[in-house]
Amino acid sequence: MGKxxxxxxxxxxxxxxAALKLIAQKGPQxxxxxxxxxxxxxxxxxxxxxxxxxxxxxxxxAVQGFEIFADLMEFAYDDGRPSALxxxxxxxxxxxxxxxxxxxxxVAMFESGLSLNATPELARAAARALAVIExxxxxxxxxxxxxxxxxxxxxSAHVWAMSHGIVELFxxxxxxxxxxxxxxxxxxxxxxxxxxxxxxxxPDA
Amino acid sequence: MGKxxxxxxxxxxxxxxAALKLIAQKGPQxxxxxxxxxxxxxxxxxxxxxxxxxxxxxxxxAVQGFEIFADLMEFAYDDGRPSALxxxxxxxxxxxxxxxxxxxxxVAMFESGLSLNATPELARAAARALAVIExxxxxxxxxxxxxxxxxxxxxSAHVWAMSHGIVELFxxxxxxxxxxxxxxxxxxxxxxxxxxxxxxxxPDA
DNA sequence: TGTACATCAGTGAACGCGCGTTCACTGATGTAC
DNA sequence: TGTACATCAGTGAACGCGCGTTCACTGATGTAC
Numbered sequence: 415m416g417k418x419x420x421x422x423x424x425x426x427x428x429x430x431x432a433a434l435k436l437i438a439q440k441g442p443q444x445x446x447x448x449x450x451x452x453x454x455x456x457x458x459x460x461x462x463x464x465x466x467x468x469x470x471x472x473x474x475x476a477v478q479g480f481e482i483f484a485d486l487m488e489f490a491y492d493d494g495r496p497s498a499l500x501x502x503x504x505x506x507x508x509x510x511x512x513x514x515x516x517x518x519x520x521v522a523m524f525e526s527g528l529s530l531n532a533t534p535e536l537a538r539a540a541a542r543a544l545a546v547i548e549x550x551x552x553x554x555x556x557x558x559x560x561x562x563x564x565x566x567x568x569x570s571a572h573v574w575a576m577s578h579g580i581v582e583l584f585x586x587x588x589x590x591x592x593x594x595x596x597x598x599x600x601x602x603x604x605x606x607x608x609x610x611x612x613x614x615x616x617p618d619a
Numbered sequence: 620m621g622k623x624x625x626x627x628x629x630x631x632x633x634x635x636x637a638a639l640k641l642i643a644q645k646g647p648q649x650x651x652x653x654x655x656x657x658x659x660x661x662x663x664x665x666x667x668x669x670x671x672x673x674x675x676x677x678x679x680x681a682v683q684g685f686e687i688f689a690d691l692m693e694f695a696y697d698d699g700r701p702s703a704l705x706x707x708x709x710x711x712x713x714x715x716x717x718x719x720x721x722x723x724x725x726v727a728m729f730e731s732g733l734s735l736n737a738t739p740e741l742a743r744a745a746a747r748a749l750a751v752i753e754x755x756x757x758x759x760x761x762x763x764x765x766x767x768x769x770x771x772x773x774x775s776a777h778v779w780a781m782s783h784g785i786v787e788l789f790x791x792x793x794x795x796x797x798x799x800x801x802x803x804x805x806x807x808x809x810x811x812x813x814x815x816x817x818x819x820x821x822p823d824a
Numbered sequence: 825t826g827t828a829c830a831t832c833a834g835t836g837a838a839c840g841c842g843c844g845t846t847c848a849c850t851g852a853t854g855t856a857c
Numbered sequence: 858t859g860t861a862c863a864t865c866a867g868t869g870a871a872c873g874c875g876c877g878t879t880c881a882c883t884g885a886t887g888t889a890c
Contacts, residue, residue, distance in 0.1 A: 460835075564808060572808070572812070611815035663844075664846080664870095
């Protein structure tokens with residue numbers, strides 16, 4: 415990768431990677447600029463060639479995270495194909511896959527105490543990601559008889575809450591310690607039961 | 620309360636209260652011993668008359684929290700009265716009420732990165748609290764035909780995940796920002812739909 | 825192809841700060857007589 | 858009731874540390890001629 419010589423070559427990326435590792439390991443508050451710099455084999459002062467400061471680095475990571483997150487979910491949703499239900503379920507799996515594969519991003523996005531309006535760029539990226547979840551829920555809920563249909567925003571809040579709860583409690587080194595079941599199974603069965611409650615799945619599927 | 624004079628009177632309690640306030644405000648990593656001491660109008664060194672150190676204070680708070688939490692949920696569960704279903708729902712409401720009324724405790728318990736086995740006392744308190752959730756779920760799930768009954772541990776994991784997700788995403792100053800609905804409503808409707816999916820509530824209740 | 829030079833990424837020393845923790849101490853409190 | 862004394866909760870100064878950030882600098886790189 416060419417860290418030979420005086421110039422690093424790709425310090426910006428190296429700092430982001432180091433920060434991601436640290437954030438995933440010790441949480442967003444435990445992360446320090448100095449340690450990220452050390453990981454990238456560089457003086458702390460060098461960080462300021464690429465970022466305005468500590469906060470700016472975290473924001474950058476959150477922005478990147480929301481963009482990957484939105485892309486992943488959009489890809490999984492695939493514009494509602496082959497069916498609203500299948501697309502919805504794929505989106506849920508993408509949520510969990512993202513949390514699992516990009517733990518540092520996930521933490522920066524949802525646990526750093528960052529305001530999603532910290533910068534316009536961040537606000538835009540976050541809005542795009544959350545819109546995918548809401549669209550998937552809204553489209554699916556059109557299949558529910560209007561009389562017993564919950565508001566789409568409520569539907570998507572339920573699904574998001576269960577997904578987030580499973581990630582926080584069972585997909586990390588979290589407090590409960592050992593997960594009683596694989597998080598993927600928990601999410602699939604949990605959402606399945608929920609959808610059955612809405613009449614979107616047959617009662618004994 | 621008698622902070623007159625040289626001796627504080629009830630410094631231990633005052634420190635815990637200050638720490639709770641700080642933890643709820645800035646998260647467990649943002650909390651510092653020195654600031655808690657200042658809040659209690661005392662020198663940082665005075666803390667060491669009552670706690671072995673920073674970690675010990677957090678553990679103490681988590682233990683207290685799990686004990687209040689377990690008591691609240693046991694009271695709400697009321698040994699399964701008047702029915703397994705009603706008791707289960709009351710327990711869920713107690714979960715949310717606890718998170719709302721004791722935010723500092725909740726954060727210390729579930730977001731401080733503390734191992735629940737940090738001390739035997741903590742392990743015991745946590746186990747008692749989690750056992751209430753599991754018992755409520757197990758008793759309720761006896762009403763499901765054995766063939767389509769999920770394992771009780773999975774049932775309670777779902778419910779816990781949705782409760783925790785709602786707390787984290789919508790009941791705090793959290794990322795989503797404004798909650799789309801009151802958290803209490805979200806939990807009630809979400810769990811309601813889930814229970815309907817299990818056949819524990821009539822399809823159109 | 826070779827040389828002069830502008831650019832700018834990273835250095836290294838320094839700053840002020842607040843942290844957790846220790847230590848010898850002091851003086852208010854409560855008990856024994 | 859009054860005095861002597863032991864207890865021990867809180868003080869205040871000090872420590873070493875790592876933090877985020879600044880600054881003048883240096884020297885590798887790449888371009889212009």
